Amino acid sequence: MSTIERQTPPTAAVQTPRARRRAAPPAGLVVASGALLLFATALVAPGLLATHDPYALNLADALHAPSPEYWFGTDEAGRDLYSRVVYGTRESLVIGLGATAVSLTLALVLGALAALGGRFVAGTVNRVIEVLLAFPTLLFALLLVAITGPSALSQVFAVGVGSAPGYARIIRGQILSAKNSGYVEAAVALGHSDGRILRQHIVPNAVRPLVAIIALSVGQSIVWASSLSFLGLGVAPPSPEWGALLDAGRVYITQAWWLTVIPGLVIVALALAATTLGKHIQNTLEKGEK
Amino acid sequence: MTRTSSNSPPRPAPGTRPVVPTLRRSPTLTWPRLRRIVEKIGGAVVVLFGAATAAFAAQAALPGDRATVILNIRAGQAIERTPAELAQINEQYGLQNPLVVQYLDYIGGLLVGDLGTSYQQFKPVSEVILQQIGPTVALTLTAVALSWLIMIAWVTLTAGRTGRLAGAGAVVDTTAAGLPHYWLGIILLLVFSLGLGWFPVISGPSAIGIVLPALTLAIPLAGFMGQATRTEFERSLEQPFVISARMRGMGDTGVRLRHVLRHSVLPAITLSGWALGATISGAVVVETVFSRPGIGKVLVGAVNSQDLPVVTGIVILIAALYVVANLLVDLAYTLVDPRLKSA
Amino acid sequence: APASTATRVDGGTIVYGHQQEPACVFGGWIEQAYLSSQVLDGLVSLDENHQVVPWLADSWSVSDDQLTWTFTLKDGVTFTDGTPLTAAVVAYNFDYWLAGGNSTASVWLAGYYASAQAVDDRTLTVNLSAPYPRLADNLTQGYFGIQSQQALETRTDEENCEAPIGSGAFVVDHWNRGEEIVLVRNEDYTSPPANAKHTGVAYVDQIDWKFVADPTTRAASLSAGETDVIYDVPAVAWKTLESAGFQLEKYITPGRPQQLTFNTSTGPFVDEKVRQAFAYSLDRKSLVETIGQGVIPYEGNGGVSQATPGYSETAADLYSPDTDTADSLLDAAGWTGRDADGYRTKGGETLDVVLPYGAGSIVNADGASILQGLQEQAKATGFKVELIPVPQSALFAGEYSQPDEKDITVGYWTAVTSGILAINWKQGTPEAPNYNNASFTNYPELESIILEANSTVDPDAQNALYEKAQEYIAEHALAIGVYDRLSTLAVSPTLKDVWQENAQGGPIFYDAYFVE
Amino acid sequence: MTSTIDSVHAPAARTPTPRADTPAPKRGRLSVANLSVAFRRNGILHQVVHDVSFCLEPGQCVAIVGESGSGKSVTARSIVGLTGKNSVVDAQSILLDGDDLRAATKRQWRRIRGRRIGFILQDALVSLDPLRPVGKEIAEALALHHWGNRRQRAAKVIDLLRAVGVPAPENRARQRPDELSGGLRQRALIASALALDPEIIIADEPTTALDVTVQAQVLALLAETKERGVSVILISHDLSVVAHLADHILVMKGGRVVESGSADQVLNDPRHEYTRSLINAVPSELTRGKRLGAAPSDTATTPAADAVAVSIAPRPTDHDCSGPVLQAVDLVKRFTTPDGTVTTAVDHVSFALERGTTLGIVGESGSGKSTTARLALALSSLDSGTVTLLGQDWSSLSEPRRRALRREIAVVYQDPLSSFDPRWNAERILLDSLTDAAGLSTAAKKARVVELARQVGLPQEILQRFPLNLSGGQRQRIAIARALAPNPSVIVLDEAVSALDVSIQAQILDLLVDLQRQRGLSYLFISHDLGVINHLSDQVLVMKDGVVVERGTPDDIFNRPAHPYTRELISSLPDHPRRNP
Numbered sequence A: 001m002s003t004i005e006r007q008t009p010p011t012a013a014v015q016t017p018r019a020r021r022r023a024a025p026p027a028g029l030v031v032a033s034g035a036l037l038l039f040a041t042a043l044v045a046p047g048l049l050a051t052h053d054p055y056a057l058n059l060a061d062a063l064h065a066p067s068p069e070y071w072f073g074t075d076e077a078g079r080d081l082y083s084r085v086v087y088g089t090r091e092s093l094v095i096g097l098g099a100t101a102v103s104l105t106l107a108l109v110l111g112a113l114a115a116l117g118g119r120f121v122a123g124t125v126n127r128v129i130e131v132l133l134a135f136p137t138l139l140f141a142l143l144l145v146a147i148t149g150p151s152a153l154s155q156v157f158a159v160g161v162g163s164a165p166g167y168a169r170i171i172r173g174q175i176l177s178a179k180n181s182g183y184v185e186a187a188v189a190l191g192h193s194d195g196r197i198l199r200q201h202i203v204p205n206a207v208r209p210l211v212a213i214i215a216l217s218v219g220q221s222i223v224w225a226s227s228l229s230f231l232g233l234g235v236a237p238p239s240p241e242w243g244a245l246l247d248a249g250r251v252y253i254t255q256a257w258w259l260t261v262i263p264g265l266v267i268v269a270l271a272l273a274a275t276t277l278g279k280h281i282q283n284t285l286e287k288g289e290k
Numbered sequence B: 001m002t003r004t005s006s007n008s009p010p011r012p013a014p015g016t017r018p019v020v021p022t023l024r025r026s027p028t029l030t031w032p033r034l035r036r037i038v039e040k041i042g043g044a045v046v047v048l049f050g051a052a053t054a055a056f057a058a059q060a061a062l063p064g065d066r067a068t069v070i071l072n073i074r075a076g077q078a079i080e081r082t083p084a085e086l087a088q089i090n091e092q093y094g095l096q097n098p099l100v101v102q103y104l105d106y107i108g109g110l111l112v113g114d115l116g117t118s119y120q121q122f123k124p125v126s127e128v129i130l131q132q133i134g135p136t137v138a139l140t141l142t143a144v145a146l147s148w149l150i151m152i153a154w155v156t157l158t159a160g161r162t163g164r165l166a167g168a169g170a171v172v173d174t175t176a177a178g179l180p181h182y183w184l185g186i187i188l189l190l191v192f193s194l195g196l197g198w199f200p201v202i203s204g205p206s207a208i209g210i211v212l213p214a215l216t217l218a219i220p221l222a223g224f225m226g227q228a229t230r231t232e233f234e235r236s237l238e239q240p241f242v243i244s245a246r247m248r249g250m251g252d253t254g255v256r257l258r259h260v261l262r263h264s265v266l267p268a269i270t271l272s273g274w275a276l277g278a279t280i281s282g283a284v285v286v287e288t289v290f291s292r293p294g295i296g297k298v299l300v301g302a303v304n305s306q307d308l309p310v311v312t313g314i315v316i317l318i319a320a321l322y323v324v325a326n327l328l329v330d331l332a333y334t335l336v337d338p339r340l341k342s343a
Numbered sequence C: 001a002p003a004s005t006a007t008r009v010d011g012g013t014i015v016y017g018h019q020q021e022p023a024c025v026f027g028g029w030i031e032q033a034y035l036s037s038q039v040l041d042g043l044v045s046l047d048e049n050h051q052v053v054p055w056l057a058d059s060w061s062v063s064d065d066q067l068t069w070t071f072t073l074k075d076g077v078t079f080t081d082g083t084p085l086t087a088a089v090v091a092y093n094f095d096y097w098l099a100g101g102n103s104t105a106s107v108w109l110a111g112y113y114a115s116a117q118a119v120d121d122r123t124l125t126v127n128l129s130a131p132y133p134r135l136a137d138n139l140t141q142g143y144f145g146i147q148s149q150q151a152l153e154t155r156t157d158e159e160n161c162e163a164p165i166g167s168g169a170f171v172v173d174h175w176n177r178g179e180e181i182v183l184v185r186n187e188d189y190t191s192p193p194a195n196a197k198h199t200g201v202a203y204v205d206q207i208d209w210k211f212v213a214d215p216t217t218r219a220a221s222l223s224a225g226e227t228d229v230i231y232d233v234p235a236v237a238w239k240t241l242e243s244a245g246f247q248l249e250k251y252i253t254p255g256r257p258q259q260l261t262f263n264t265s266t267g268p269f270v271d272e273k274v275r276q277a278f279a280y281s282l283d284r285k286s287l288v289e290t291i292g293q294g295v296i297p298y299e300g301n302g303g304v305s306q307a308t309p310g311y312s313e314t315a316a317d318l319y320s321p322d323t324d325t326a327d328s329l330l331d332a333a334g335w336t337g338r339d340a341d342g343y344r345t346k347g348g349e350t351l352d353v354v355l356p357y358g359a360g361s362i363v364n365a366d367g368a369s370i371l372q373g374l375q376e377q378a379k380a381t382g383f384k385v386e387l388i389p390v391p392q393s394a395l396f397a398g399e400y401s402q403p404d405e406k407d408i409t410v411g412y413w414t415a416v417t418s419g420i421l422a423i424n425w426k427q428g429t430p431e432a433p434n435y436n437n438a439s440f441t442n443y444p445e446l447e448s449i450i451l452e453a454n455s456t457v458d459p460d461a462q463n464a465l466y467e468k469a470q471e472y473i474a475e476h477a478l479a480i481g482v483y484d485r486l487s488t489l490a491v492s493p494t495l496k497d498v499w500q501e502n503a504q505g506g507p508i509f510y511d512a513y514f515v516e
Numbered sequence D: 001m002t003s004t005i006d007s008v009h010a011p012a013a014r015t016p017t018p019r020a021d022t023p024a025p026k027r028g029r030l031s032v033a034n035l036s037v038a039f040r041r042n043g044i045l046h047q048v049v050h051d052v053s054f055c056l057e058p059g060q061c062v063a064i065v066g067e068s069g070s071g072k073s074v075t076a077r078s079i080v081g082l083t084g085k086n087s088v089v090d091a092q093s094i095l096l097d098g099d100d101l102r103a104a105t106k107r108q109w110r111r112i113r114g115r116r117i118g119f120i121l122q123d124a125l126v127s128l129d130p131l132r133p134v135g136k137e138i139a140e141a142l143a144l145h146h147w148g149n150r151r152q153r154a155a156k157v158i159d160l161l162r163a164v165g166v167p168a169p170e171n172r173a174r175q176r177p178d179e180l181s182g183g184l185r186q187r188a189l190i191a192s193a194l195a196l197d198p199e200i201i202i203a204d205e206p207t208t209a210l211d212v213t214v215q216a217q218v219l220a221l222l223a224e225t226k227e228r229g230v231s232v233i234l235i236s237h238d239l240s241v242v243a244h245l246a247d248h249i250l251v252m253k254g255g256r257v258v259e260s261g262s263a264d265q266v267l268n269d270p271r272h273e274y275t276r277s278l279i280n281a282v283p284s285e286l287t288r289g290k291r292l293g294a295a296p297s298d299t300a301t302t303p304a305a306d307a308v309a310v311s312i313a314p315r316p317t318d319h320d321c322s323g324p325v326l327q328a329v330d331l332v333k334r335f336t337t338p339d340g341t342v343t344t345a346v347d348h349v350s351f352a353l354e355r356g357t358t359l360g361i362v363g364e365s366g367s368g369k370s371t372t373a374r375l376a377l378a379l380s381s382l383d384s385g386t387v388t389l390l391g392q393d394w395s396s397l398s399e400p401r402r403r404a405l406r407r408e409i410a411v412v413y414q415d416p417l418s419s420f421d422p423r424w425n426a427e428r429i430l431l432d433s434l435t436d437a438a439g440l441s442t443a444a445k446k447a448r449v450v451e452l453a454r455q456v457g458l459p460q461e462i463l464q465r466f467p468l469n470l471s472g473g474q475r476q477r478i479a480i481a482r483a484l485a486p487n488p489s490v491i492v493l494d495e496a497v498s499a500l501d502v503s504i505q506a507q508i509l510d511l512l513v514d515l516q517r518q519r520g521l522s523y524l525f526i527s528h529d530l531g532v533i534n535h536l537s538d539q540v541l542v543m544k545d546g547v548v549v550e551r552g553t554p555d556d557i558f559n560r561p562a563h564p565y566t567r568e569l570i571s572s573l574p575d576h577p578r579r580n581p
């Protein structure tokens, strides 16, 4: 467990990387990886996992509780919830990954300018980041959806842009700390050019913690996007995007709990799996291993 | 084994600044301090102004004709309007003017403290906001306070333990952080209001009614803060000064509460500041689920009805909250870590 | 339970859970009409049998040329600001509505209304420019509540928005925005409508008109005893509440039902066969009944709802599900190809149908589910229906209001009479465009039937003409119905005599009282 | 517990008023028999302390010396039961005045810690809570054992601080550790350990990282404590520190006691070879020009001189040979703190470094040594003055124009870890530093890297490791190899050996001397350790508050110090144990 690892001075004399590799990975990681594998399958080939047509109406079996036939139950029009969740994976993950990509790209540009730009540029960009932080994300989403109409794309941008300024700050901090680090000074002392130092040291070291952030952000983005669905800013029906499923099931919560509870658990499971993996990656990187 | 960090001299605890062992205290120079205050205020003004401008610009980009929206909302119909109908509205709100003029008018009004008049409620925006801000601020503050209680209790109980408890600690943090607000809200409502009858279903602005809405916001926030705090907490638990407290005969709970906790809350303070500022997004969901009055619902309503003065007014308010939250964070920082005062 | 077994207690506060919070108490939106009718009295009211009965007007008559209406007002009515109700005040209200004071009221009167004059304090004449036999019926709607002239003239817009001054059974005490409007009893009330169950002041002291947007919360609040009445009972909660002893009221709104109007000016639905094929490809009835849990009534008629006088069964029953007919109609219309996904094609073009809808505003959650069901059913015959949820701001800003933006328009329009057909199907001209005609096409034949009906004084003859108009709409598949808009109430067993007014289904609390 | 102890440390409930400090009766006998400690990692037990036994008589001092990682701290901490989780402690007996501590419950432990055994942790500078005033920390020790009331505790804190020699204790008590100098912090820590007048004080490396002057004060303080009858366990890797105080010395290596005896015997007549090498490894004036380390037969650590000679010939002297390689004239550097205070960190400093020689800079912490180094390296801008490198103007150039000359001057820092990109393994770090090898093929470059590693005494396998997985000595060698890679004329070494323990420090110093001899390198060598400076330097600068207060040969400086500050420095040097030939 982590506590034991932390107590151990990370020196070669005590623990060789090889020894660590041989040690069994923590159970949490195994479960998380398994879950992510399932999600990946649903993303690439939902047909493999689904048991029904996710769109087919079956009015006779409306609001059927979970059963061997319908694993997650059915919705008000008799559609199989399990198959809908499986088919909804793609859109949900695309939103999660897309929003992450948007926010990190934006954050990288802003963060780099704020950390590396000249006095004026850095000052201006810092102010822009401040303003973006102060501007309510929800309002941005509302306005964006009002302009472009509800769609996966507008969710991607709403969530992506909304979370960008926070990440931009993190990245700015990372770049600054890399810029002021001993190894950059050592590189300057060796006479390396600015471009080379930027390429070889600052960028990779500033980007490194992002690997973990990406994993965390994917889960958070999906949660966020599903909140937009709740506010009616979600993707167009009859898409089984998870947030849309949750929102649609909400009306039936007292009679058909599964319509709300199961998609909610799926979202939480994904967020948990992604975070677990992200943390593991972060820990691994922190230990200086490849 | 060779010496690693154990005795490289001025290597302070993580997150602290290098130690400069001079005894010279900085004299209280008024000018730099004054300059810092001026800079802070200037920064706040820029943020408010930027947010107002961004809100104005974004709404100017909204599709459709604002006069049509105003009329359609008043009638509950979505149809085209005749020029005569539109002219009257345009005249009334100055919507026929070029955007630049409208913008300058707006900013001019702001400078004298006039946020404009709501298109739909016919009353000054400042009044619209003042009426709704109370419950929202109460909700947020309660939520932040609750999240601290939950987080501190949980982290102190589980961080740095071995075995099951340690694993459960982190998993619960992560799960809590990943809970969507509306989902959590509905579940809480069903279980505690409807099922157990402990809390009212319609929360309203009452004191007892604030519990579930605040919990809905607090649990994910506690999860987030817990994640950040736990890392620091476990790091601090290993710090020499903690061991030195144990050497003095301090028990485990004492060590955790008196020494370690204080060292691990800085990231959580940052998150709380962010949470105070970013209230609205969570609040609107919670306000809807629990039928509470509040600024979030007003914002959504105003955006839907393109009630531009209200939207912009709320944005300025939120930006102001954000600025205040940041000041509070700065203050809390120096309270928790007095070393930051001179920075 | 019969009132005799329970004792009435005087006073008390009714906590009412409503769904949506309007910006003002008085206005042109149905949410406002519901509120207005607590605070403002109308000239006339509608009883259970759809008969117009006296309210502020004791009696009325129409001139033989149908162009002059004379109303005699009740004596001794005063507004809550102390000013008396006079014919001049009522005349002022008419002009106020048309001058922008109430856009919906003005839509109902525009084209017919010429002027209103006070003959004496109690006698009002309304002059029309064209015969309008259903004028009195229309005046029963909440949009036509009479306000104090002094209040309208001397108070600010804000005050009149938040607490209009009428002569109604209740007075707006205060409005906690985002939460509730508190209405208190008008202690001097003398003017209940003729269809009320008692006279004098209201039984209860106060109404807390709360806004509880979430349907689940609303239903839960009633079960938990936090509210005494709720509006818009979710279909799924219907049975549960009923078996728990709550009294459920269902009012099918007359007027236009929730229907689909085809854009016949451009796109695939220019061809009547394609429209009919679409209608045949759907099993609207089972869909509505399943998703509506047997609570939401199916409506086949695309013109008016089953609660509207002059409703045509024939029009409603015209298209029963028949995929074979749908297929052959499409084949005949030239949509013979199929693309990879099974959608019909013609000349390489997919049979693509754009269906935008006002999500959360015009179409609620149940409605959205039903539309998704329709989409899936139409897919079987090869229609590719693109559902586009339009956010409220975009919708009201006029997005998807143009003919080239959509193929189907969804929507309802509450009305007292089949006269709504005129609003929806009147011809548009360049000078006077009719943006309410969602087919974007003029049907002169249809219009003439409707206009004739509008001006026919004899109710039976009038209804026959309205039915003919609906049949025209159905035969040519200009619009098809889906379900009827409902106004529902669930009432606590301790509260008696809450009823729904008959013009628009709003709750009436004047007669309501608590029992022990 | 014995009655004697009870009478001294009566529970607060009975005697709430603390007693005045009177010399305590003899107490504090500790005997440890066959102590073994293991840590559990990934389910496997790693034994780090093997069968350690010793006996501490009341009022005596037992010293434990040994190289880093030899188990000194673990031994000490097992006496107070704080080896941490995952540890397995096994002992025949650990007796404190007759009570076996192995059986102590949590509650009993809390009563023992702080009250009967005071512990001064190894990481002295970070062993006080940085967020709280030191007075509170000391008072906490009192409060935990229910000593007196708040007011009495406050007074006692002042007394304690005064007793350990803190000037103006009323003010100091209100300051946080970061507002105090290292020496004051160390004293405050000692005060908190002494607060309850414990029978035994365990001081784990109490002087590491302290300036010589401060070190002397702290040792004096411990000696005085011992005088008062308190038993002391003193832990150090530095025999000269121990020599001062110890009655009995244990020498540990690899978790075992390799030698144990009276201080006299161990210092003057060491039996074990390891003890001898420890004593020899301490650099001083006596060692100048001599090897500190073991015989050169130890090929793994010290490169064979001939191999080096073959691989890289001494640099051809392509630059003007006559002048100094690095010259600084009137360097001034000022810093403005955020609150507006201006510090002159370097104040008109001048020096000249001659080819093939070492210029030592010595001075207390904050005297401007590192800043001077950074100015010499042109890593920091000058406020005035000039730096000349190989006769060429250096400080006034723009950075791009400086780059060509950069490979002539290299740097080695105290903390190599932070100067390595954590993503790179040793090989990559060294490859990156071959700035003069642009034309070479990758294979040739790799061969040179292997060669460099060999020169600094590192086996090839090490090159694949990441900095975090290297030991401190190995890291410092990589840092030196990196400095050597571009074949520079000058190397600036800023506290390059201060973080290493004596035996490793000795290896590195030997290496530096070898390299200088072979390649004609010039060193600008910065240290606060007078012994190291004396051992290595040809010329010495003494700095204080940014000013050079004295300069000269080591002989002049150490034997005939002119400036009072230098004199103070020299006099605080601990007695050096006799060197064994």
Ligand SMILES: Nc1ncnc2c1ncn2[C@@H]1O[C@H](COP(=O)(O)OP(=O)(O)OP(=O)(O)O)[C@@H](O)[C@H]1O
Residues within 6 Å of the ligand: A007, A008, A009, A014, B001, B002, B003, B006, D039, D048, D066, D067, D068, D069, D070, D071, D072, D073, D074, D075, D083, D084, D086, D122, D237
């Ligand atoms: N908590 C722990 N868990 C695992 N191993 C530990 C722990 N503490 C110490 N060790 C190991 O025990 C050995 C002895 O450590 P110890 O701290 O006693 O050395 P030391 O002699 O005090 O060295 P130094 O001079 O560096 O302080 C080392 O190999 C160290 O890695």
Ligand SMILES: Nc1ncnc2c1ncn2[C@@H]1O[C@H](COP(=O)(O)OP(=O)(O)OP(=O)(O)O)[C@@H](O)[C@H]1O
Residues within 6 Å of the ligand: B020, B022, D335, D336, D337, D343, D344, D345, D363, D364, D365, D366, D367, D368, D369, D370, D371, D372, D528
């Ligand atoms: N970047 C900086 N900003 C402000 N002050 C600085 C900076 N760098 C150094 N100083 C100040 O300059 C003075 C000299 O610092 P320097 O690091 O050169 O001392 P030093 O002799 O190397 O000390 P040590 O032995 O602790 O390393 C100190 O008072 C320090 O606080």
Ligand SMILES: [Mg+2]
Residues within 6 Å of the ligand: D072, D073, D074, D122, D204
């Ligand atoms: Mg140690």
Ligand SMILES: [Mg+2]
Residues within 6 Å of the ligand: D369, D370, D371, D495
């Ligand atoms: Mg230094």
